[in-house]
Amino acid sequence: HQSxxxxxxxxxxxxxxxxVFGADTDNTESVSVMVxxxxxxHTDIGTVRRNDHIVWMFGPDSPDNKIAELIKWSYMLxxxxxxxxxxxxxxxxxxxxxxxxxxxxxSEHSGLYKLTIxxxxxxxxxxxxxxxS
Numbered sequence: 001h002q003s004x005x006x007x008x009x010x011x012x013x014x015x016x017x018x019x020v021f022g023a024d025t026d027n028t029e030s031v032s033v034m035v036x037x038x039x040x041x042h043t044d045i046g047t048v049r050r051n052d053h054i055v056w057m058f059g060p061d062s063p064d065n066k067i068a069e070l071i072k073w074s075y076m077l078x079x080x081x082x083x084x085x086x087x088x089x090x091x092x093x094x095x096x097x098x099x100x101x102x103x104x105x106x107s108e109h110s111g112l113y114k115l116t117i118x119x120x121x122x123x124x125x126x127x128x129x130x131x132x133s
Contacts, residue, residue, distance in 0.1 A: 028127040054098035057114040
């Protein structure tokens with residue numbers, strides 16, 4: 001059962017490379033939030049289904065900047081949420097939708113959040129420019 005997982009990760013890597021070279025650059029949503037408030041970045045896919053794969057990145061394009069990931073197989077759901085700074089325990093991922101919530105925001109949470117989704121065998125990208133003030 002490891003082959004399907006490797007295949008999905010390979011698709012994510014290929015999709016991420018496309019986004020580096022300008023694909024979907026117009027698909028950036030600006031989000032403003034006050035310090036101390038929570039903000040939810042929505043995937044807009046409805047409900048996560050079998051074989052969906054969702055990856056959230058923060059900052060420059062680098063595998064080290066993955067902050068959350070959801071993979072759903074037939075009978076299993078895998079969710080990873082980063083605890084590294086500046087997030088600590090402030091990140092929460094909705095297992096039904098893949099949306100990401102940042103609780104008790106600080107100015108360190110300002111920046112570019114990149115979302116890659118494989119849903120219904122289609123890959124899409126979305127970006128959020130978050131400003132915390």
